Amino acid sequence: MAFADHAEIPRRHTGEGDDVSPPLIWSAVPDGTSELVLLCEDPDAPGGSFLHWLVTGIDPRSSGAAEGEPPPGGKEWPNGFGRVGWGGPMPPSGHGTHRYFFRLWAVSQPLTLRERPTADAVHRAVKARELASGVLVGTYQR
Numbered sequence: 001m002a003f004a005d006h007a008e009i010p011r012r013h014t015g016e017g018d019d020v021s022p023p024l025i026w027s028a029v030p031d032g033t034s035e036l037v038l039l040c041e042d043p044d045a046p047g048g049s050f051l052h053w054l055v056t057g058i059d060p061r062s063s064g065a066a067e068g069e070p071p072p073g074g075k076e077w078p079n080g081f082g083r084v085g086w087g088g089p090m091p092p093s094g095h096g097t098h099r100y101f102f103r104l105w106a107v108s109q110p111l112t113l114r115e116r117p118t119a120d121a122v123h124r125a126v127k128a129r130e131l132a133s134g135v136l137v138g139t140y141q142r
Helices: 119-127
Strands: 035-042 050-058 098-107 130-140
Antiparallel strands (some): 035 050, 035 098, 098 130
């Protein structure tokens, strides 16, 4: 792990640094999981929750993602910056500390999403299929 829960995200993983996704680990995926879904969002963004990373179709037998790599079997979606894949923290200068929620869901059925889903759309899609979930919160400010 690149940072502890509720700790600052290292600059390397931000838009001011190398903008590479952080390494992540998980365990205890429940039986009956069809796929894992990973979402990173900033609820403190001025325009509402900002999507930094969305990966669906993650192999439920996997145990994490290496730095700079999508999780095994995963499909990366466009982020709030308009690029597919990870888009590191880049909050407005002077806007204070932002929180970045890395949410991992185990779902019973694959998600059906539109071409450019929002964080809210993902939350709604997961709701009826969720078997288990976990969250890691990182912080960053400029």
